[in-house]
Amino acid sequence: METDQRLEMLVERARSRRLTVAVAWPADKSTLGAVKRAVENGFINAIMLGCADKVQETMGKAIEEGHVTLLDVETPAEAATKAVEVVNRGEAQLLMKGLVSTDVVLRAVLNKETGLLDPGNVLTHISIGDIPTYNKLLCFGDVAVMPNPNVLQRTAQLRYILDMCRSLGIEEPRVSLVHCSEHVDAKHFPCTIDYVELVKRSREGEFGACIVDGPLDVKTSCCLEAAVTKGIDSPLQGQADALIFPEIESGNAFYKTVTLFAGATIACVVLGARVPLVVSSRGDDEMTKYYSIAAACCAAKKGA
Amino acid sequence: METDQRLEMLVERARSRRLTVAVAWPADKSTLGAVKRAVENGFINAIMLGCADKVQETMGKAIEEGHVTLLDVETPAEAATKAVEVVNRGEAQLLMKGLVSTDVVLRAVLNKETGLLDPGNVLTHISIGDIPTYNKLLCFGDVAVMPNPNVLQRTAQLRYILDMCRSLGIEEPRVSLVHCSEHVDAKHFPCTIDYVELVKRSREGEFGACIVDGPLDVKTSCCLEAAVTKGIDSPLQGQADALIFPEIESGNAFYKTVTLFAGATIACVVLGARVPLVVSSRGDDEMTKYYSIAAACCAAKKGA
Secondary structure (H helix, E strand, C coil): CCCHHHHHHHHHCCCCEEEEEEEEECHHHHHHHHHHHHHCCEEEEEEEEHHHHHHHHHHHHHHHHEEEEEECCHHHHHHHHHHHHHHCCCCCCCEECCCHHHHHHHHHHHCCCCCCCCCCCCCCCEEEEECCCCCCCHHHECCCCCCCHHHHHHHHHHHHHHHHHHCCCCCCCCCECCCCCCCCCCCCCCCCHHHHHHHHHHHHCCCCCCCCEEEHHHHHHHHHHHHHHHHCCCCCCCEEECCECCHHHHHHHHHHHHHHHCHHHHHEEEEECCCEECCCCCHHHHHHHHHHHHHHHCCCCCHH | CCCHHHHHHHHHHHHHEEEEEEEEECCHHHHHHHHHHHHHHEEEEEECCCCHHHHHHHHHHHHHCCEEEECCCCCCHHHHHHHHHHHHHHCCCEECCCCCCCCHHHHHHHHHCCCCCCCCCCCCEEEECCCCCCCCCEEEECCCCCCCCCHHHHHHHHHHHHHHHEEEEEECEEEECCCEEEEEEECCCCCHHHHHHHHHHHCCCCCCEEEEEEEEEEEEEEEEEHHHHHCCCCCCCCCEEEEEEHHHHHHHHHHHHHHCCCCCCCEEEECCCCCCCCCCCCCCCHHHHHHHCCCCHHHCCCCC
16 A cells, blocks of 8 residues: 555544544644645635735635635734634634744643643644555554653553544554553552553443553564563453653654655644644655644544 | 675684684573574584573584584583683683573672672663664664663663674764754753763763764764754764664664664674673574674674
8 A cells, every 4th residue: 555545544434423623833834734625625714823924825726715714914823822722612623833943832822721621631633644654554652742641641642542543534543552661660650550550441441442552562563473472461462552762862762763764754743732733843844734624623522 | 785794893803813702501492593503603612501402402503613612511500600610710701591581690790709790880781773874783672681781781872882892993973962952951951961961071082083973863863964954963963873762662673673664684792791691582583692702703803
């Protein structure tokens, strides 16, 4: 199967209903290109905050047809604040950042009075990877937002990644809790104790239909033969749909390695706020941002 | 370039002098096969501790020719202890484990009275990866031994990985100190402060001819284009010869990911003891162990 064909599945699913995205400061080509492509493919409308000249130049036709509207703002920071307002007024069901730093956007999202985070919720970054050498899409996180989660944050992360898998049509997602070995070691690796707890709660049914296992390394999570060689009998059967990494260093190393060395294409969303966020990084190209918009549409709650 | 051809370079270098390896409990096929191949290729002699029947069956000819000798032991643990003795008597310049758990071998190596670790030294695991999508061999660590190094341990790790690169013929090794971003953040990521110190000391010449930079992520370490896109001007120029990971989780994730998803072949050694150790994992095949023996020969001190 071609790499891009598998992420096209996100687009197919996104097409079922047309949502509106608020885009903060769309000054860069890849953001403008990604939004234009998503509008033309019929799965979003867009409210563009700032950079009116560039937007008019790129998508005059979509403006005429009413799929793209402009909101005047002076600065990237104002764009972020206003985008959050637009979402809170119910006019958009997704938020995307353009050429504004992630810190500025997250500050607007996290603002306790005017932001988008309900009390008790946490933000987590979820990637959906199309790795040519794996037999299906692979969700993983956190590579960018949550540095070193505690058990409450891990629980939230598990719920969000299960939501993401289900929104991709996976009825009983297989989630691996990643660690460098399969041994539980409370002294050196406290994450493994969190994992034992999460596996137990998943078996008790707390998270719905799913198979959660760990600690397991990346290889035994995604390759049955590797697990068998090591004598590991995991219910994941080397067929993980999602990997939860112990902390940001390993998640980030995985992300950078599959994109650089294994030819992976990635879509990313940040979940946990009232709406999914598209917070792509500076280096992402147009197609990555396009598929990320589609992933955010998939993740948006059905009632949105 | 074919994958295997690049690790063959280790064999070419190992051939310059024939060293002797002490092999603890060679009960498994891949250890026996790897040692036999290395003996036949003329770069090692072997002292096999235990499993006499299997050794005789596999390499009768090499025994006749005097390249392989047998030492009788009763258990895997005794094999580990005796292998350390053999090394300490100067009869072997390398130590390899067969079907004995890594813990048992390391306990024998770390024994303060009878072991192989000089005071003040630390053990670190170094991998040499032949990743088909990278333009040269890439050393990296630590994926298995050092969980969460302090600055002294990181310094030792840097020295060992520089030694390894130099033993591969790289005159001015380029080493990246890996982190999930290029920002120094003492509060959330203390490793970045260690990195600043190591970069400074490398520029002052403490580690000889080398280029050390960081914090940098995996992608900007190994891809100039990715660095330029992010506006990072690193002297590594996207051409790292070695990656030092902040802790074991990210190192292990990298190792498992390049082998599973990017078709990498890996040779591994543990450095820091009086002699290099070949401490392969259960899942490693014959060729991995064979190349690891060659890597250990390269790493063995010239005077050995």
